[in-house]
Structures are given as C-alpha cells and as structure tokens.
Amino acid sequence: MRTAHTLVAALVLMVGAAHADTVQVAVAANFAGPVKQIAADFEQATGHKTVVSTGATGKFYAQIVNGAPFDVLLSADDKTPAKLEQEGHAQAGTRFTYAIGRLVLWSPKPGVVDGEGAVLKTGDFRHLSLANPKVAPYGQAAVETLQAQGTYDRLSPRFVLGENIAQAHQFVASGNAELGFVALSQVTKDGKITEGSAWVVPLSMHAPIRQDAAVLAKGKDNPAAAAFLDFLKGDKAKAVIRSFGYDLP
Amino acid sequence: MSFSAADLTAVGLTLRLAGLTTVLLLLVGTPLAWWLARTRSPAKGAVGAVVALPLVLPPTVLGFYLLVTLGPNGPLGKLTTALGLGTLPFTFPGLVVASVLYSLPFVVQPLTNAFAAIPERMLEAAATLRAGPLDAFFHVAVPLARPGFLTAMVLGFAHTVGEFGVVLMIGGNIPNQTRVISVQIYDHVEALEYAEAHWLAGGMLLFSFLVLLALYTINPPGKRGL
Numbered sequence: 001m002r003t004a005h006t007l008v009a010a011l012v013l014m015v016g017a018a019h020a021d022t023v024q025v026a027v028a029a030n031f032a033g034p035v036k037q038i039a040a041d042f043e044q045a046t047g048h049k050t051v052v053s054t055g056a057t058g059k060f061y062a063q064i065v066n067g068a069p070f071d072v073l074l075s076a077d078d079k080t081p082a083k084l085e086q087e088g089h090a091q092a093g094t095r096f097t098y099a100i101g102r103l104v105l106w107s108p109k110p111g112v113v114d115g116e117g118a119v120l121k122t123g124d125f126r127h128l129s130l131a132n133p134k135v136a137p138y139g140q141a142a143v144e145t146l147q148a149q150g151t152y153d154r155l156s157p158r159f160v161l162g163e164n165i166a167q168a169h170q171f172v173a174s175g176n177a178e179l180g181f182v183a184l185s186q187v188t189k190d191g192k193i194t195e196g197s198a199w200v201v202p203l204s205m206h207a208p209i210r211q212d213a214a215v216l217a218k219g220k221d222n223p224a225a226a227a228f229l230d231f232l233k234g235d236k237a238k239a240v241i242r243s244f245g246y247d248l249p
Numbered sequence: 250m251s252f253s254a255a256d257l258t259a260v261g262l263t264l265r266l267a268g269l270t271t272v273l274l275l276l277v278g279t280p281l282a283w284w285l286a287r288t289r290s291p292a293k294g295a296v297g298a299v300v301a302l303p304l305v306l307p308p309t310v311l312g313f314y315l316l317v318t319l320g321p322n323g324p325l326g327k328l329t330t331a332l333g334l335g336t337l338p339f340t341f342p343g344l345v346v347a348s349v350l351y352s353l354p355f356v357v358q359p360l361t362n363a364f365a366a367i368p369e370r371m372l373e374a375a376a377t378l379r380a381g382p383l384d385a386f387f388h389v390a391v392p393l394a395r396p397g398f399l400t401a402m403v404l405g406f407a408h409t410v411g412e413f414g415v416v417l418m419i420g421g422n423i424p425n426q427t428r429v430i431s432v433q434i435y436d437h438v439e440a441l442e443y444a445e446a447h448w449l450a451g452g453m454l455l456f457s458f459l460v461l462l463a464l465y466t467i468n469p470p471g472k473r474g475l
Contacts, residue, residue, distance in 0.1 A: 058439045127339055132422060135439040160339045160421030163435075171421065175321045176338045 021224035022049040024069055026060045028076030028211065029166035030101060030138060030183035034244045035074065041240070042231045048224040056164035058135035064089055064216060071219025072228055074098065074211070076165070077137040081214040094215040098232050100247040101209035102184035103141045105199040108173055113197040119179065120151045125158070129171040129180025132161040137209050139168070142181035144206035184245035191243055200245075210249070252448055258425050259433040259449075266341070266429060267409040270348040274356040274405045275398075277349065282360030283386070286367075300357050303350060308414025315347055316419050339421035344429075347419060348409045355404040363397020364390060396468045403464045407457060 162168030
C-alpha cells in the first residue's frame with residue numbers, strides 16, 4: 001500500500017515536471033532589475049523555469065537573426081520586435097508594449113545634477129556617459145534630449161559611450177564619468193531614486209522609449225514563452241515595472 | 250563600398266597605439282627580460298608568473314581592475330589627479346597603459362628566451378676583452394638575441410592591434426581617442442552594418458596573417474627566441 005502511494009506520488013511529480021518548461025528570455029539591459037524579480041515571481045506562480053540573458057537590443061537582434069536560442073525578447077525599443085516579426089523571426093500577434101522607459105541624467109554624487117538639467121549648460125565636467133546612440137534606444141533618446149536643449153554640439157566631445165545602458169551606468173557609478181544618461185530603472189528602487197542627484201528628463205524632450213516584447217520563432221511551440229508574456233501583462237508584473245520608474249501604456 | 254572616414258580614423262589610432270606600446274614595451278621589457286634570464290634571485294619565479302598573467306587572465310579582469318584603480322576613487326587615479334594629469338580611463342594614454350600591461354608577456358617572454366640562450370662564456374669572453382657590462386650587452390647580447398627582438402616587436406605590436414576586451418571596458422568608445430579597430434568592428438556588427446564590418450574584419454585577418462607569415466618566414470618556429 002505504502003509503495004503504491006510512493007509510486008503515485010512519484011508519477012504526479014513526473015507529470016508535473018513534464019508540464020514545467022523552460023523559457024529563454026533575452027532582455028534589454030535597462031530591464032535587468034525588474035526582470036529578475038518578475039522571473040522569480042513567474043517561476044513561483046507557474047512552475048516554469050526561466051533563463052535570462054541581458055544585453056544590448058541591437059546585439060540580440062543580430063543573434064536572433066543568426067539562430068540564437070531565445071524564446072522571448074524584451075526589447076529596449078519597439079522597432080526591433082517589429083522588424084523581427086516582419087522578417088519572420090518573431091511570432092505575429094504577440095508584440096505588445098510592456099513598459100515605457102524613462103531617461104534620467106544621473107550622478108552618484110548629491111548636488112551635481114539639478115532638477116532642470118542646467119548642469120549640462122554650465123557644468124564643469126570632463127565626461128558625459130551615455131549608451132551608444134547608434135545601437136541603444138536610451139542613447140538615441142539622450143542625443144535627442146541634448147539636441148532639444150541645444151547642448152549637443154558643445155558636449156559631444158565629452159561623450160563616453162557605453163556598449164549598452166548597463167555599461168553607460170557603470171561608467172558613472174564607478175566615478176569614471178561625472179554624470180551620464182541612464183535608465184531611471186537603474187537608479188530607482190521602490191519608486192525612489194536611491195542615491196546621488198538626478199534629472200528625470202521630461203517626456204517632451206525625446207521620442208517615447210516604447211519597449212516592446214514578442215515571442216520569437218524559436219518559442220512558438222513553447223508554452224512557457226506565451227505564459228511568460230501573459231505574466232508580464234499581469235498586475236503583479238505591472239506593479240514591479242512601475243516600482244522601477246517605468247510608465248505603462 | 251570601402252573604408253569610411255571613421256574606419257580610417259580607427260585604423261590610424263590603432264597603429265599609433267600599437268606603435269607606442271611596442272616602443273614602451275621594449276624599453277620596459279628588455280631590462281626585465283635580461284634580469285629574468287640571468288638572475289638567480291628567489292623572486293624569479295614570482296616575477297615570471299606576474300609577467301605571464303595577462304596570457305591567462307580574461308581581459309575583463311584586467312579591464313575591471315584598471316577601471317577601479319585608475320578611476321577617481323582608485324589609488325592610481327588619485328595619484329594621476331594629484332599630478333594634474335586627470336584620470337586615465339577614456340583617454341589615449343589610459344589605453345597605452347592598459348596595452349603595455351596586456352601585451353607585456355608577448356614581449357618579455359621571447360626576449361627572456363633569447364637572452365637565456367646566450368652562452369655565459371660569450372659574455373665572459375667579452376669581459377676578458379675589457380668590455381663593460383653595458384658594452385657587452387649592446388655589442389654581444391643584443392646582436393645574438395636579434396631573432397628574439399624581432400619576435401617580441403612583432404607579437405607585441407600585433408597583440409596590441411588585436412586588443413578588444415580591455416579597451417571596451419575602459420575606453421568609452423571615443424573617436425580618435427579610444428575607438429580602435431576592434432571596437433569599430435564591434436559597433437558595425439551591432440548596428441548590422443555587415444558590409445562595413447567585413448572590410449575592417451577582413452583587413453584585420455589579412456594583416457594578422459601577413460605579419461605572422463613574415464615573422465615565421467624570417468624566424469622559423471622552433472628557432473631561438475620563439
């Protein structure tokens with residue numbers, strides 16, 4: 001009798017394991033903080049497993065086109081997922097905006113950045129860090145902001161470019177650049193900026209950073225991929241996303 | 250389709266960096282290699298190991314420590330700031346410092362092997378002919394170690410041209426300052442400019458092959474100094 005129970009228990013476990021799938025998620029560097037929390041919640045809620053890779057959206061695009069094993073992309077922009085869908089690398093009808101990014105001018109030191117970004121016009125600094133505008137949406141937004149402010153030409157010789165927004169943040173956080181344009185999510189916890197001084201760039205100064213997600217061709221038959229995006233649309237994930245300073249559509 | 254102005258700037262910058270690094274490495278590496286080849290000091294093993302470290306360490310380790318120590322909060326960064334030089338990350342001199350460390354074993358090891366292969370009696374003979382130590386070094390040791398010098402220069406130069414990880418971490422991708430060829434290729438690939446990437450990447454492949462071909466033709470492998 002006892003053996004029969006054990007057998008049943010073992011079978012139940014095996015069946016359970018068969019239903020748990022693994023979703024491989026490529027995530028834009030700015031979303032590294034929130035996705036950690038969301039992935040943990042998702043695993044707990046569904047029993048599926050996640051494997052998260054963070055990096056530059058442009059690099060992920062090249063990797064996906066060349067056969068990278070990702071099921072889902074959480075992009076830093078809306079162009080890349082649209083392009084992937086058009087080219088057949090992403091599943092049609094799965095795209096949606098999961099967050100709207102906010103750009104912030106930030107220094108780890110208090111009193112360096114004022115609430116209007118006037119430091120860009122008058123400040124005495126050697127290096128201004130931003131993500132490479134050629135490949136990173138946050139870098140592009142930073143350039144648009146400087147152009148709107150009329151400081152681009154004067155400041156461009158002081159640019160140091162991070163390979164992605166994580167490196168742009170690291171250059172500033174390590175003190176090697178005095179200030180830089182980073183994602184609000186990188187310096188925010190529970191809705192508050194954690195340290196230093198910051199100017200949250202008004203949305204009027206750059207094109208909105210609409211961050212879209214999509215199921216990729218590789219994740220078409222993976223139930224965990226669709227489940228992950230469903231979870232991302234849910235209230236629990238939305239609360240996490242908001243707490244990192246993102247807007248929601 | 251061919252090289253853009255930005256590509257050529259990167260090429261020029263890379264050649265400047267590799268050239269300056271090679272000169273500095275010969276100045277630093279020659280006495281160091283001589284010492285390593287001749288000394289009986291118990292510190293020999295430790296110094297040799299430190300020199301060889303860049304061969305086995307990931308560039309991220311070197312890049313990380315350089316960023317931290319040369320930055321405004323690091324000990325060397327405080328020193329350079331106090332000397333009025335500012336901090337070195339994101340500058341050409343910073344890349345030179347990094348490259349000298351990174352390519353050190355490629356210069357010191359061939360020189361050490363070449364010096365070690367010089368028979369002691371040659372130097373003793375020079376001494377009996379009243380050559381001073383410096384005289385003996387320049388007129389006996391250096392000519393005998395010529396293949397070692399050639400290998401050291403070529404590998405030091407080529408290895409610096411091929412540097413990527415360290416530059417990515419402390420360079421900041423600044424045109425004509427820190428955007429070397431390898432970073433420019435990376436940018437092209439990231440931006441999906443594959444045609445541009447092919448020009449530079451193919452050029453690098455050809456350059457590296459020709460350099461090594463020349464070296465191995467003049468200094469066949471297995472001969473002294475390699």
